Amino acid sequence: AxxxxxxxIHITVSEGASLELRCNYSYGATPYLFWYVQSPGQGxxxxxxxxxxxxxxxxxxxxxxxxxxxQSSFNLRKPSVHWSDAAEYxxxxxxxxxxxxxxxxxxxxxxxxxx
Amino acid sequence: xxxxxxxxxxxVLKTGQSMTLQCAQDMNHEYMSWYRQDPGMGLxxxxxxxxxxxxxxxxxxxxxxxxxxxxxxxPLRLLSAAPSQxxxxxxxxxxxxxxxxxxxxxxxxxxxxxxV
Numbered sequence: 673a674x675x676x677x678x679x680x681i682h683i684t685v686s687e688g689a690s691l692e693l694r695c696n697y698s699y700g701a702t703p704y705l706f707w708y709v710q711s712p713g714q715g716x717x718x719x720x721x722x723x724x725x726x727x728x729x730x731x732x733x734x735x736x737x738x739x740x741x742x743q744s745s746f747n748l749r750k751p752s753v754h755w756s757d758a759a760e761y762x763x764x765x766x767x768x769x770x771x772x773x774x775x776x777x778x779x780x781x782x783x784x785x786x787x
Numbered sequence: 788x789x790x791x792x793x794x795x796x797x798x799v800l801k802t803g804q805s806m807t808l809q810c811a812q813d814m815n816h817e818y819m820s821w822y823r824q825d826p827g828m829g830l831x832x833x834x835x836x837x838x839x840x841x842x843x844x845x846x847x848x849x850x851x852x853x854x855x856x857x858x859x860x861x862p863l864r865l866l867s868a869a870p871s872q873x874x875x876x877x878x879x880x881x882x883x884x885x886x887x888x889x890x891x892x893x894x895x896x897x898x899x900x901x902x903v
Contacts, residue, residue, distance in 0.1 A: 723889035
């Protein structure tokens with residue numbers, strides 16, 4: 673069965689500092705990987721996704737993530753955090769290929785940004 | 788396209804009451820699913836459907852029923868609401884990118900349900 677672990681429940685950074693949110697997945701074959709962001713009381717917004725090819729993926733709002741198969745990781749990074757980045761972030765894994773695989777989410781990481 | 792539309796946005800139920808959360812999409816997506824979101828637990832899959840007339844259970848199906856009579860609609864029914872079903876519910880549909888590979892999900896804006 674597929675699973676996702678986000679080890680950090682809550683992260684606090686200062687505005688302008690760099691950010692890395694960790695994501696580890698478990699899946700038997702090639703995974704499809706996603707990062708979503710959710711502002712309080714809002715729905716989910718896709719930041720970026722990885723299906724194949726270049727393991728460094730660029731997303732919206734200046735975010736990027738790197739797929740490392742050997743470490744089963746898909747960590748999200750941003751070089752300089754803005755106050756508007758404060759939100760909850762979810763990593764998710766889905767089945768690769770063309771199967772009707774389900775999307776499994778991690779527990780989420782809440783990001784607080786200090787001015 | 789309106790995307791994925793969920794109604795209602797908010798609902799308060801008494802224990803034992805029944806209700807249906809509505810979900811509709813106008814993108815002709817075959818795959819639709821329901822998730823519930825609880826603090827510290829991320830989103831967990833309740834039920835999903837790969838097309839009209841076909842549904843299956845996800846990770847947390849107990850207490851919920853679904854049906855898929857049309858491609859557009861995928862309602863979620865709570866037969867006898869319990870306080871443990873207090874949650875935020877998200878409906879999602881999925882499109883396969885057959886040429887470039889992969890797929891994309893479209894989420895609704897959610898239904899916040901409180902059972903007292």
